Amino acid sequence: xxxxxxxxxxxxxxxxxxxxxxxxxxxxxxxxxxxxxxxxxxxxxxxxxxxxxxxxxxxxxxxxxxxxxxxxxxxxxxxxxxxxxxxxxxxxxxxxxxxxxxxxxxxxxxxxxxxxxxxxxxxxxxxxxxxxxxxxxxxxxxxxxxxxxxxxxxxxxxxxxxxxxxxxxxxxxxxxxxxxxxxxxxxxxxxxxxxxxxxxxxxxxxxxxxxxxxxxxxxxxxxxxxxxxxxxxxxxxxxxxxxxxxxxxxxxxxxxxxxxxxxxxxxxxxxxxxxxxxxxxxxxxxxxxxxxxxxxxxxxxxxxxxxxxxxxxxxxxxxxxxxxx
Amino acid sequence: xxxxxxxxxxxxxxxxxxxxxxxxxxxxxxxxxxxxxxxxxxxxxxxxxxxxxxxxxxxxxxxxxxxxxxxxxxxxxxxxxxxxxxxxxxxxxxxxxxxxxxxxxxxxxxxxxxxxxxxxxxxxxxxxxxxxxxxxxxxxxxxxxxxxxxxxxxxxxxxxxxxxxxxxxxxxxxxxxxxxxxxxxxxxxxxxxxxxxxxxxxxxxxxxxxxxxxxxxxxxxxxxxxxxxxxxxxxxxxxxxxxxxxxxxxxxxxxxxxxxxxxxx
Numbered sequence: 001x002x003x004x005x006x007x008x009x010x011x012x013x014x015x016x017x018x019x020x021x022x023x024x025x026x027x028x029x030x031x032x033x034x035x036x037x038x039x040x041x042x043x044x045x046x047x048x049x050x051x052x053x054x055x056x057x058x059x060x061x062x063x064x065x066x067x068x069x070x071x072x073x074x075x076x077x078x079x080x081x082x083x084x085x086x087x088x089x090x091x092x093x094x095x096x097x098x099x100x101x102x103x104x105x106x107x108x109x110x111x112x113x114x115x116x117x118x119x120x121x122x123x124x125x126x127x128x129x130x131x132x133x134x135x136x137x138x139x140x141x142x143x144x145x146x147x148x149x150x151x152x153x154x155x156x157x158x159x160x161x162x163x164x165x166x167x168x169x170x171x172x173x174x175x176x177x178x179x180x181x182x183x184x185x186x187x188x189x190x191x192x193x194x195x196x197x198x199x200x201x202x203x204x205x206x207x208x209x210x211x212x213x214x215x216x217x218x219x220x221x222x223x224x225x226x227x228x229x230x231x232x233x234x235x236x237x238x239x240x241x242x243x244x245x246x247x248x249x250x251x252x253x254x255x256x257x258x259x260x261x262x263x264x265x266x267x268x269x270x271x272x273x274x275x276x277x278x279x280x281x282x283x284x285x286x287x288x289x290x291x292x293x294x295x296x297x298x299x300x301x302x303x304x305x306x307x308x309x310x311x312x313x314x315x316x317x318x319x320x321x322x323x324x325x
Numbered sequence: 326x327x328x329x330x331x332x333x334x335x336x337x338x339x340x341x342x343x344x345x346x347x348x349x350x351x352x353x354x355x356x357x358x359x360x361x362x363x364x365x366x367x368x369x370x371x372x373x374x375x376x377x378x379x380x381x382x383x384x385x386x387x388x389x390x391x392x393x394x395x396x397x398x399x400x401x402x403x404x405x406x407x408x409x410x411x412x413x414x415x416x417x418x419x420x421x422x423x424x425x426x427x428x429x430x431x432x433x434x435x436x437x438x439x440x441x442x443x444x445x446x447x448x449x450x451x452x453x454x455x456x457x458x459x460x461x462x463x464x465x466x467x468x469x470x471x472x473x474x475x476x477x478x479x480x481x482x483x484x485x486x487x488x489x490x491x492x493x494x495x496x497x498x499x500x501x502x503x504x505x506x507x508x509x510x511x512x513x514x515x516x517x518x519x520x521x522x523x524x525x526x527x528x529x530x531x532x533x534x535x536x537x538x539x540x541x542x543x544x545x546x547x548x549x550x551x552x553x554x555x556x557x558x559x560x561x562x563x564x565x566x567x568x569x570x571x572x573x574x575x576x577x578x579x580x581x582x583x584x585x586x587x588x589x590x
Contacts, residue, residue, distance in 0.1 A: 071420045075583055093422040101420045108417050110335060112342045121335050124328040125423045153342075 004047040008079035011040040039065040041233040050207040054224030062233040063213040071101045100170035104182035109154045115165040116150045126173035140168045160191030180212045217316045249313040252291045254284045260304040329431040336435030361387045376521045384458040390544045392448045394516035397478045399433045406490025407499045462547045470556040471543045477563045478539040484570035494581030515541025535566035
């Protein structure tokens with residue numbers, strides 16, 4: 001059985017049209033025009049136990065909506081989702097005890113109290129035994145290195161420290177599934193890396209199934225072998241991150257540097273599409289199959305080649321291209 | 326059950342972080358009572374009776390009424406509910422093995438119990454100061470009925486607040502409505518002045534609703550203007566309303582959840 005199985009899942013949001021202006025607002029009190037948007041359009045995917053899958057997509061693509069349906073916050077408009085054999089929106093206690101949802105933009109800890117109080121409360125809510133609680137807490141505190149901030153009011157913590165505490169609070173009951181909605185948002189580079197390293201390690205050690213959404217390509221590159229790309233509510237790619245590049249970028253880039261007097265644009269144009277050009281450095285897009293041949297041709301020509309490199313296209317570039325379509 | 330006890334404990338701790346807020350509320354309470362006493366004292370300068378109340382009865386009404394209004398308050402649970410819904414904080418409850426409505430009730434009991442300690446001490450002080458004007462009720466049966474009514478009244482008011490807060494599922498901003506609700510409840514329950522001041526028809530209609538039983542009814546019992554039988558009937562009406570409100574909340578909550586879109590994440 002798959003850990004997460006989603007079939008033809010859709011979500012339609014209702015909202016009201018609001019014309020600008022005061023008079024329109026007054027009219028709106030009596031008569032409103034109802035509109036619908038399809039946030040998620042009949043998506044299908046399944047996830048195996050222990051997988052770490054990245055959800056990618058621009059704002060409003062439907063990533064968070066999907067996570068909300070998987071965690072039982074939202075009723076799907078149609079289709080079905082099954083997680084660990086449960087139907088999420090029924091919100092059974094047995095299911096809720098086995099997953100956790102962490103939202104980078106939302107605070108789940110008691111703001112006015114030290115994080116430790118929230119941990120203790122969560123222990124009770126999830127009915128974790130004293131033994132397990134102590135063991136899990138010690139592990140997590142050690143792994144995230146937050147021993148000295150446990151007794152500080154949450155409101156006084158930095159964003160990075162708070163995120164670490166959020167993760168501890170979410171993992172105390174050892175969930176089998178973890179939904180992470182932009183866990184690194186707003187963090188500085190070092191804090192981002194800390195969180196990222198933690199997620200990676202935790203996934204490897206605990207075999208927790210994780211779905212991660214993020215706007216930061218670094219998160220995805222570091223953590224996810226598999227990505228699901230969502231745009232306008234539909235899945236446009238589901239597969240290995242490496243294959244994504246092959247599929248959407250059927251070319252590689254030749255970065256060549258020249259010495260002496262350099263080259264003119266005309267001299268290199270015949271080899272492929274010029275991405276960047278100046279006299280001494282040129283980047284050329286060349287089809288994957290031809291890349292070796294072209295490189296050889298350039299080297300054996302009488303151009304003053306100093307160095308030549310064959311590079312994979314940058315993943316950010318690929319994704320940007322996909323979303324532009 | 327244990328998890329809800331811990332919730333109360335955590336709510337207490339949170340409450341105690343804000344000592345200044347607790348003191349602030351009590352300071353506000355002092356002026357609230359003093360203001361009412363001043364007004365009625367001025368009114369009674371030119372007359373001995375107002376709608377069947379003499380001066381001492383009125384002062385007693387203000388003191389006891391205020392105490393009961395205080396005991397049955399829940400400090401804006403409707404605000405908490407509507408904020409939870411609008412800011413998407415409800416998500417935290419919906420994804421955990423804990424009931425939102427039960428959490429809400431336990432947390433508000435936690436909060437009320439803290440306010441209770443400080444508020445009751447203050448009010449007893451007032452009663453002591455005005456002891457020459459205050460009528461005493463010594464019948465233990467009447468006092469028992471009053472305690473019961475006030476106890477149930479707390480929950481009637483709490484459920485009313487929750488029900489009102491749930492409007493946020495459908496309306497985008499309810500802060501204005503909430504302010505109205507607070508005043509409305511206090512007025513109709515007799516928290517500002519005896520409902521006897523109202524026109525007879527309104528008064529009679531009022532008895533069908535749960536509000537009058539929260540403050541007015543027990544205070545009347547205390548003053549001996551209603552008898553024990555009335556009091557027991559009052560308990561019955563309150564219990565009936567408790568049930569009605571409970572089922573209304575269930576219905577509205579389930580409908581609202583279907584509509585809920587988990588905004589704010």
